[in-house]
Amino acid sequence: MLTLTASAQNLSVSGLQVEHQINPMAVEPAIPRMSWKLASPGKNILQRSYEIRVGTDRNAVRSGKNLYWTSKKNTDQSILVEYEGPALKPGQRYYWQVRVTDNYGHISPWSPLQFWQMGLKPSNWKAQWISVPGADTSLASPLFRKKFTLSKAVKSASAYITSRGLYEAYINGTRIGQDYLTPGWTSYKDHLQYQVYDVTALLSKGDNVLAAMLGDGWYKGRIGFSYQKAFYGDTRALLMQMEVEYTDGSREILLSDESWRTAFGPVLSSNIYDGETYDATKERSGWTTPAYKEDADWKKVRKLDYGYDNLIGMSADGVRKQESIKAVKILKTPKGETVVDFGQNLVGWVELKVKGPENTKITLSHAEVLDKAGYFYTDNLRSAKQQNVYYLKGNKEQFFSPHFSFQGFRYARVEGFPGDLKPEDLTAVVIHSDMEPAGSFNSSNPLLNQLQHNIAWGQKGNFVDVPTDCPQRDERLGWTGDAQAFYNTAAYNMDVSGFFTKWLKDVKADQHKDGSIPFVVPDVLTPNDAGSAGWGDVVTIIPWGMYLTYGDKRILETQYSSMKAWVDFITSRSRQNLWNTGSHFGDWLFYRPDDDNDGRAAVTDKYLIAQCFYTHSTQLLINAAKVLGKNEDHAKYSSLLNDIKTAFVKEYLTPNGRLVSSTQTAYVLALQFDMLPENLRASAAERLVQNIRDYGNHLTTGFLGTPYLCHALTKSGYTNVAYDLLMQETYPSWLYPVKMGATTIWERWDGIKPDGSFQTPSMNSYNHYAYGAIGDWMYQNIAGIQAGEPGYKKIIIKPIAGGKLTHAEGSYESSYGTIRSKWRIENNKFKLTVTIPPNTTAEVFVPDTQGKSYKSFHVGSGEHYFEG
Template sequence: MLTPYALSTDGRTTPLGVDERTPLLSWRLRSDRDADAQTAYRIEVTTGGVTAWDTGRVESAENSAIAYDGPTLRSRTRYDWRVTVWDGSGEEAGAAESWFETAILHADEWVGTWIARDPNVHPPFDPPVVDDLTDRVRHLPAPPHLRRSFTLPAKPVRARLHATARGVYEPRLNGAKVGDRELAPGWTEYRTRVLYQTYDVTDALTAGENVLGAVLVDGWYAGFIGFDSRHQAQHYGDAPQFLAQLHVEFADGSTRTIATDADWVERPGAIRYADQLMGQYEDGSRELTGWDAPGYDASDWTPVVIADTAPGTLVAEPDEPVRVTEELTAVSVTAIGADRHLVDFGQNMVGRVRLTVRGAEPGRRIVLRHAEVLADGELYRENLRTAEATDVYLTAGGATEVFEPRFTFHGFRYVEVTGYPGVLAGKDVVGRVLHSDTPFTGHFECDDETVNQLYRNIRWGQRGNWVSVPTDCPQRDERLGWLADAQIFAPTATRNADVQAFFARWLADVRAAATPEGAFPDIAPKVAMLTEGAPAWGDGGVIIPWLLYRIYGDVRTLERSFGSMVAWIEHVHRHNPDLIWRHRTGNNYGDWLQVDAETPRDLLATAYFAQSVALVGAAARALGVDAQPYEDLHGRIRAAFQNEFVEDDGRVEGDTQTGYLLALAFDLLPPALVDRAFHRLAADVEKRDNHLTTGFVGVALLCPVLTKHGRADLAYALLHQDTYPSWGYSIAHGATTIWERWDGWTTERGFQAAEMNSFNHYSLGSIGDWLFGGVAGIEQAPGSVGYRELELRPAVGGRLTRAGASQETIRGRVASSWRLDGDQVVVDVEIPPGSTANLHVPTSDPSSVRDRSGSPVADQLRLSSGRYRFTATR
């Protein structure tokens, strides 16, 4: 039976707090019958048992982004919805139910004010003279604990807390943390908008006294961000602020609102300072036991100050938050001195450590220092630059104490623990993995363990750099949302996880960071070092919205981005009327970190100019806008590129792998020269004994272009390469995430320059897209959106004897795998209801292809939905 599943509203499952006026409803489909498809649907939306919207039966195969079209939604209201589908024979089939709840839909409903600590009351933390703290952290202010006691006449039947911060906050209610979010509200361009969260706190409230509280820290708002030595902190403000309101409903229909105002009080607690780059310092003896619970005496607390009476632009959190998603146990704990232990988690991760301390005397100082790699058995920390990544705990003297720094995060595999009493047991040190909790929906596996490790490294790199924004690295003093890194890796990211809502939210910051002239930046959200975007960097503002449309059918994000996309290409065109992009190129990084090659920067820039114009034209067609001006401009840029950079024999200026890849992948060559240019590309790889020279920009194109033009053997040779430079080289030397650079460490030179040498940086992991699309063969047909038309072309090769991948698309599950069985290849594919596929069976003998029943079939097949198996001669 045809069955809907994975119902979502605006890309999230049962979201609590939606402020879109027309939320988009979606579902996926599965069926136990081949050739099944949805022919109609019906959506019923109710609230309080009353129908708000009923589409009736709609004759349509669409199952994604159906816009709510009922009466105006009300704030803070739960809406239940049910979808019923009809199958390929026109019979009513399965149904499924879900719900969403609206947030605060009108600005005038915000009654709270922004509150903050009084800087004149509590002095900055001044550690003892004997302390070894640096000047960066020595005088950081202690985070305030904010508190408000109130009385309720009865236990409520419904209660919602809406909260946010200019900074980072942890909400508390009646002695416990509220929810499972970490580092809320996340990083946005605070000057234009701040996210807020909605929590269901009904069960936490009771009749009588209740206490609402929060711990408030600098976070991205006022803490250290980036590497600009002239402006390393306080990019948005000099101190954090908190805003909240609690809406309570009672059985008799009455309501009450408790909001942030002058009645709140504050004081510092055990946390002496907390910074996301530097670390957290906590004094267990200063713990405010019971401060967030009824019955606590807060008479000596200080009134807060009102920092701002206008709420500003507040946006309900539109995607999954940062959460702790996994715990890692230590693979080894080694005593390396009288009071030092070295902990190895076996995996380069992002997050924090939970340390259990047993039997320590009061005031013992325990220090945790973090690093990604070791040098001569000690932590290698030079590559952290100014990030200190150090947590400090002063014990209170209890029999058992737990230290977990909740307001910082680090990129690390190793932790040095100094000052721990006695012997540190592995069970007492736990790695807590943090990242934006985008649902992982894809998987790749093969029978080569090095390739499997590569794929694990790619996934871990995505997790570690998906902390509120898509960052470049999680360990050093940077962690910025670089657009090129994001756009290069985005196709791989969509294979691994459902990142639609994550990217859509971040793109609002990309648009906000554009200059008045229309130039996208290099990074978003913007900080002090903002410049006009470089080629391939600024182009991310065009490429990613188009990708979201292709993968998820995300018309809304494309519509919201289209004006900025047009402004970007107009900005480039305005300053480069001859259509060769040489002027206003920003920092112009070129093919960043390429090896033994120098791709001409004006060639790379012009190729990206052409590609962005082509995508704007495609977006215009998708949105029903006149695309002809952009298509004409693209044709002129293409001609200018050929005239400037391409010779009659197919040589592309610079004669580099990346130069040929850009020309081929972006369709910038005359047809007669395509084979000649590709031959030069392949020859360059071969003459280097199957090694690459590509940097950030070229690497994503390398294996796909080789495979498309009939040299999958070269792509596999690069995949299996284990000498420098290659993916396998880093794995052979212990990498558990993707390195920033091919030569991050080499046997000849050791570590690269510490100024820029991250061991967790996802850009070079963009080969992940080819593992799905080339090795397993899952691609979309040209012109397809949302995997409606599949192109399944598995590539058998290399040392592999089996490989396969699966993805949850907006249609449903797509899978493709192959294995070798003697002189036969066995291919299995799965196509979701409503999709069709062109399958190309990899065989040397087209007449040998057989279906599951043994009947002969063609080697190129047109398939409808279902599960299929084919065999053929290799």
């Protein structure tokens, strides 16, 4: 039993969030949830009670007067606390603070003031959708502007903006907000996000201008690998509504309507895959400012009746610039081409600084790798051009970067640059969804540290509003199999609570009527393509993962019907409790030796895999039913689960415990998903280990087996074998790409072969996060950080030494605060330092240097030191 001693000093509250976001501007749920973190230098700190106050005036809330709602409760709950006050009004901003009392009776000061703003309902929209006059057939980006006058001093102003296509918006010459690729990519037929910006500081008394520019984006532009265009619609359109409150208390709404004007500007074309062409000679200088007069050729806009029913607020932060990377070197290829190396495979764009004669054409092409002869290699981009073209204006210094496109690259080829190109002329800008970093990992092995670096950068590059498979070729789609395989690792690396809350809405929206799940979400592939094992299971795996990671019960409530429909779909396609119908990807990109005379290719029966995932999704549905108190479903699917497992044993397992597919993936899934009778699990684990040894301590797993490989070994008592696999440096292995110079995770184990040649260019991405799923095992077993209860209310610290590591450390920023585990082996002793955040407890398992025995300790918050 945990005994609490010590006292709290300097107790404080910080890290306030509403619906997983800091100061969100468009909260959708009618009952928002509030979270906060405690901080105290003392040990064993728990929250005993909290007090919340909410109001519509910041000064009133600070003074505790004229409050909209207050609540004081004796509870230790500090995450996802539901608002229980009067109904909240659309578009209204609410300020809030919290203070807590700890288990020693200490009362914290009130937290810093934070806010949330409620989103709009369809009836609150007054603006009109506007577009260019006539058919929207030009490739160029249309500009829109409206000049208006404010006669009073402004107290506050909010701009609500969305578009069909992508937009950039401006007020008085200043770009609105820090988000890019807005309004983001969703299943537009069901969900179109709008963004809300506080634009108070951009307005002034007198003349003002609202302005915007539109690009094709995912909505109208080319999407998917079948040259689809205008998949969602053929007309770009803008919707903008600005609500102004004056210092005298009066209000005014400014709207996009038929009084706006439009013209075309310098963006001649823009495309997600192919890049952007920008002609600076066609710039309309000052068009976003009130002083602009040269608008004689601007035309009246066309009003469109698209309605507002599918508009939703943001449940995740948008895509933003994250960092800038300087050019490492400029080199010449054997062809004499000028190529810039940025030293890191990244996603974003190049900002170019240049001065030259008017109409000079500069072309920037982007690639991930150079071939072994040093040539600029773009074959693996397939049909994607990934190319930005700029035409110069005048002979003055100019800065260029794309507006409505992004690239995946390490190298940029520069053609047509006037004069000598210098490294300082180019900067690579990294973009991704604005997720807060959550985890860190470091060890005594530099290759392992580079692997962690590569995993993190694979996530950065592919979490660009949706979890894309790859960010460079003519694909960039939200493949469901990749996302579910990587979820656990993703959640350790970054705070993905908002990111996946947003994406799961579209998983549910794009689910077919029969319950099947598309291969990609948003779904832009053939409507009948759906229902592959390990891909469709994203609908159960990620919601349950979100619950475990963030303690978010509402995500289970929201997604439950979708989870259930998926399991029911599988059942409807099954015969005698066997899912042995339909088309499946199987263990995608498993090990296939070039000369397979011995039949050693690791082919796993696709229906065996399907049966395993049928079991797994059914188990997760049972788990969710239990959490949500759905007792009838819990009983129904528990009975089904037993039937599924019985059918698996009869169909795929011999009496002696051999599976019909004697592959690593087959045994891994059978062990991880508890498909086997208790008396045959040990022999199955032995067969798995023997298979690994037969391949010289190499893995042979693909997308579905790899995430669970080391977990299944550890679960079966073979962590030493898991370490042997992890530390393997030759192909196929996690460290082989690292040894080959990778800075991200590759799509294929041998994307670059030992002789320096490339895998098939039709499917050979060098930034593809799925195999980075090993990061989950590294955090849980090397650093030893695990969730003992959903949301990390209780924590398990259980590091396992191995792999000749002499030290390792990891940290994770949970909903309660920072968890840290740091160990080293010194003088034949295992020395462990652990940090546990306030309002949580932990069970710490301290191993001996051989990792064969553990001593366990129950601890509260604070830093603790152990030796084993």
